[in-house]
Every structure is written in C-alpha cells, then in structure tokens.
Amino acid sequence: MAGAAVTPPGQRLRDRIRASRGTLTIMAEPGDQLRVATMARGLIGSEILKIASEIRARQRDGRAICNLTVGDFAPSEFPIPDRLRAGVRAALDAGETNYPPSSGVQELREAVSRFYARELGLDYPSSSILVAGGARPLIYGIYRAVVDPGDVVVYPVPSWNNNHYCHMVGAREAPVVCGPEDLFLPTRDALVRELAGARLVCINSPLNPTGTAISSDALRGICEAIAEQNDLRRRTGERPLYLMYDHIYWMLCVEGVEHVTPTGLVPELAPYTIYVDGISKAFAATGLRVGWSAGPADIIERMSALLGHVGAWAPRAEQVATIALLDDASAVAEFLAGFRPAVNRRLERLHDGFAAMQAEGLPVESLPPMGGIYLTVRIAPFGRRTPAGQLLETNEQVRAYLLEAADFAVVPFQAFGMAGDSGWFRLSVGAASEQEIQGALPRVGTALRALA
Numbered sequence: 001m002a003g004a005a006v007t008p009p010g011q012r013l014r015d016r017i018r019a020s021r022g023t024l025t026i027m028a029e030p031g032d033q034l035r036v037a038t039m040a041r042g043l044i045g046s047e048i049l050k051i052a053s054e055i056r057a058r059q060r061d062g063r064a065i066c067n068l069t070v071g072d073f074a075p076s077e078f079p080i081p082d083r084l085r086a087g088v089r090a091a092l093d094a095g096e097t098n099y100p101p102s103s104g105v106q107e108l109r110e111a112v113s114r115f116y117a118r119e120l121g122l123d124y125p126s127s128s129i130l131v132a133g134g135a136r137p138l139i140y141g142i143y144r145a146v147v148d149p150g151d152v153v154v155y156p157v158p159s160w161n162n163n164h165y166c167h168m169v170g171a172r173e174a175p176v177v178c179g180p181e182d183l184f185l186p187t188r189d190a191l192v193r194e195l196a197g198a199r200l201v202c203i204n205s206p207l208n209p210t211g212t213a214i215s216s217d218a219l220r221g222i223c224e225a226i227a228e229q230n231d232l233r234r235r236t237g238e239r240p241l242y243l244m245y246d247h248i249y250w251m252l253c254v255e256g257v258e259h260v261t262p263t264g265l266v267p268e269l270a271p272y273t274i275y276v277d278g279i280s281k282a283f284a285a286t287g288l289r290v291g292w293s294a295g296p297a298d299i300i301e302r303m304s305a306l307l308g309h310v311g312a313w314a315p316r317a318e319q320v321a322t323i324a325l326l327d328d329a330s331a332v333a334e335f336l337a338g339f340r341p342a343v344n345r346r347l348e349r350l351h352d353g354f355a356a357m358q359a360e361g362l363p364v365e366s367l368p369p370m371g372g373i374y375l376t377v378r379i380a381p382f383g384r385r386t387p388a389g390q391l392l393e394t395n396e397q398v399r400a401y402l403l404e405a406a407d408f409a410v411v412p413f414q415a416f417g418m419a420g421d422s423g424w425f426r427l428s429v430g431a432a433s434e435q436e437i438q439g440a441l442p443r444v445g446t447a448l449r450a451l452a
Contacts, residue, residue: 047415066440073430078284081335087321100316102308104131115326124294133289137312141303151199156186158416160208183212188221204246206371209426213370223266249372251282290314346429353441380423384451394421406443
C-alpha cells in the first residue's frame with residue numbers, strides 16, 4: 001500500500017527474536033534459506049542418524065528394540081582391548097593432554113608403518129602416513145586434496161556417504177549400481193566404462209553396508225584398469241586417476257575370506273592409491289577417534305595441511321595408547337580371537353534365521369556374511385497388507401512396519417545411495433546381544449506371517 005511504513009531489516013530480525021525459557025530463539029521467515037551457503041542448503045543429513053533418533057525415542061518410551069541400525073558398538077557387548085584402555089589411562093596420567101602434531105604423533109605414524117608391514121606386507125614410511133580423528137575426516141581430506149569442483153568421482157552403489165562427500169566438494173557423481181548377483185560389489189567391467197576423465201575411484205572392502213568383501217580377481221582387474229588409465233594419462237599429460245581404498249573393516253573378515261589390497265596386487269598403483277583405516281571397527285573403539293591414511297607422500301602432505309586447518313586430529317592420549325597396541329602383535333591377536341567370533345556369531349544367527357524364514361516361504365533372503373559388522377537382507381513383502389490395513393509398497397513402509405510390529409530396527413539401502421524399493425536392508429550387529437537377536441527373529445517371522 002502506498003505510503004505504508006517499511007520495517008527496516010534489522011528491526012524485522014529483532015522482531016523475530018523470542019525469549020523462551022531463558023533461551024534466545026530466532027524465528028525463521030520464508031526465504032531464510034538465503035542465509036546459508038548453497039552447498040550447506042543442499043546437504044542431506046544422515047539418514048541413519050535420523051532413524052536412530054526415532055529408535056531412541058521409542059526406547060525412552062520403554063520399547064525393547066533389537067537395534068541393528070547404527071554402525072557402532074555397545075561397550076557392554078564389545079569393550080575395547082584392555083591394552084588400549086590401560087594405555088589411554090596411562091597417557092592421561094602422564095600428562096598427554098596437549099595438542100598433538102597435526103599430522104599425528106610421530107611415534108604412532110611409525111607404529112602404523114610397522115603394523116602395515118607386519119600384517120599386510122605393505123611398505124609405507126611414516127612420511128606417507130597421516131593420523132586424524134577417525135576415518136571420516138580422512139575421507140573428506142582425500143576428496144579435498146585430489147578433487148576439484150566438477151571433477152568426476154566413481155563409486156559403487158550401495159556405499160557409505162560417497163554421494164554426500166561429492167556434494168560437499170562439488171564433484172560430479174558417477175555412481176555404479178551393483179546388484180546381489182555380484183554381492184553388491186563393483187566389477188572391472190562395471191567400473192571401466194566410467195574411468196575415462198574421472199579423478200577418483202572409491203572402493204570399500206569389506207563393504208559398508210553389505211558386509212561383503214571384494215575378491216582378489218575383481219580387485220586386481222579394477223586396479224589394472226586404473227593403472228592402464230594412468231599410463232595413458234602420463235603420455236597425454238592429463239591429471240592422474242586416484243583410488244581411495246577404505247578397508248577399515250579388514251581385520252573383521254570371516255574365516256575363509258581373504259582380505260586383499262590394491263598395492264599388494266598391483267604394486268605400480270602405489271603412487272595413486274590412498275588407504276583409509278583406523279582402530280574404530282577392528283578394536284570396537286569408535287569413540288576414541290584414531291584413524292589413519294597411507295598413501296603417496298605428496299597427497300598425504302596436502303591432506304595434512306587441509307585437516308590441520310580444521311583441527312581434525314585424533315586426541316593425543318588415544319594416539320599414544322594406540323602406539324603400544326599396534327606394536328603388540330600378541331595383544332592384537334588375542335583381542336581379535338575373542339572379538340571377531342563374537343561378531344560373526346551374531347551375523348550367522350541373523351543369516352540362519354532369515355534362511356529359515358525363506359525356506360518357510362516368507363518373502364526374505366540373506367547374503368552370507370563375509371566381513372565387517374553388517375549383514376545384507378532382503379525383506380520384500382510388497383503388495384501385502386498389514387493387520388491395520390496398510391499396503392506395503394516401499395522399503396520405508398517395510399522398515400516402519402518391522403519396527404512397530406516386531407521391535408526390529410534396520411536401515412534401507414536408500415541410505416547408501418540406492419534408488420528404488422527393492423527390499424534390501426543393512427543389519428548392523430555391533431550394538432545387539434546374541435540374546436536380543438535370537439529373541440527378535442521369531443517376532444520378525446510372526447510380523448511377516450501376519451501380512452495378508
């Protein structure tokens with residue numbers, strides 16, 4: 001209206017500030033998305049953490065849920081190694097509480113070097129090793145160090161968070177959809193079509209979310225294709241193609257499954273391979289936040305500079321404690337001798353339970369576990385109705401029904417970049433007891449039989 005008073009922007013903001021129980025709250029207006037950067041505005045939060053929040057709310061209401069969602073460990077089920085716990089306490093008592101070097105405590109980098117030589121036959125000097133606060137900042141550091149906006153990143157689907165990292169660095173995604181016929185793992189033929197012009201290939205084995213592990217032949221084929229691509233690029237002056245190999249679950253391979261490494265199979269790929277690893281999964285030490293990368297010294301140095309600016313280092317006391325653990329081969333072997341079978345028993349109980357349901361004619365199937373803490377299960381009662389009359393048509397509807405009817409919590413493959421509703425789910429066993437799993441399986445069967 002002509003002549004109407006215009007409220008100044010500063011006054012509009014002040015008018016939206018409200019005091020609520022002593023907390024200052026800013027009331028957003030439509031269009032306030034302009035207050036944040038484009039990248040942040042388009043970033044999708046963790047689907048897994050969203051599901052976990054729903055489960056916690058139900059647990060607060062007294063529901064006894066078999067929680068197979070978050071890739072974490074319940075300390076009551078899986079305590080960290082005694083050697084590691086005692087080492088952290090000793091380091092704190094010794095005053096190891098100040099900033100560590102941004103690239104990691106030198107003695108730990110040397111210990112990782114010895115550990116890789118002893119356990120994997122990989123030769124990486126300490127100058128080629130970077131320590132950080134778990135695997136996540138290292139993965140982000142790899143993306144930032146080698147990928148420019150608009151560069152192509154090739155990764156298999158399903159896989160953990162590559163789509164989000166691509167978004168954060170402005171990369172062009174080249175997802176390679178993998179299916180159960182290949183255990184949801186990439187093959188040479190599937191990847192090679194995407195390599196021309198790509199900057200980074202991302203492989204994780206054992207794979208989160210499937211708990212399957214890549215074979216020697218498959219990994220060798222992929223590595224040879226990357227090596228051939230780099231031979232061609234050297235001749236034409238193009239930038240190289242890198243391989244990120246996340247093998248943080250490698251110590252949890254089941255008996256009979258061989259863990260293989262890119263540079264162990266194709267040594268000439270060493271200048272282009274960056275490993276991601278740490279103590280989080282193999283030692284049930286997710287909260288201690290000690291991870292490391294091993295790779296070409298020039299890439300490691302750039303990653304160190306990047307992560308140093310954001311303070312992504314691992315806590316000093318935990319680093320010091322990890323030195324003694326990695327150097328104690330007998331302590332590592334003793335811990336894994338108890339830890340790995342306990343994880344595998346849970347996976348096998350789930351796998352056998354779903355196999356029995358499948359034999360009964362229920363709409364489920366399960367892939368045999370190969371490593372890590374995950375099992376891949378297909379639960380596909382699509383087209384059937386719940387006792388309340390709801391037609392089940394999507395993975396999300398199936399997930400919600402199992403949670404409500406069976407107190408059984410799982411994560412659909414959509415959380416790992418998989419499109420469509422095919423019925424595939426990730427089951428993570430780190431936070432569940434064998435008794436909880438054994439008690440939950442009959443409830444799942446009952447819930448599926450109740451469908452019409």
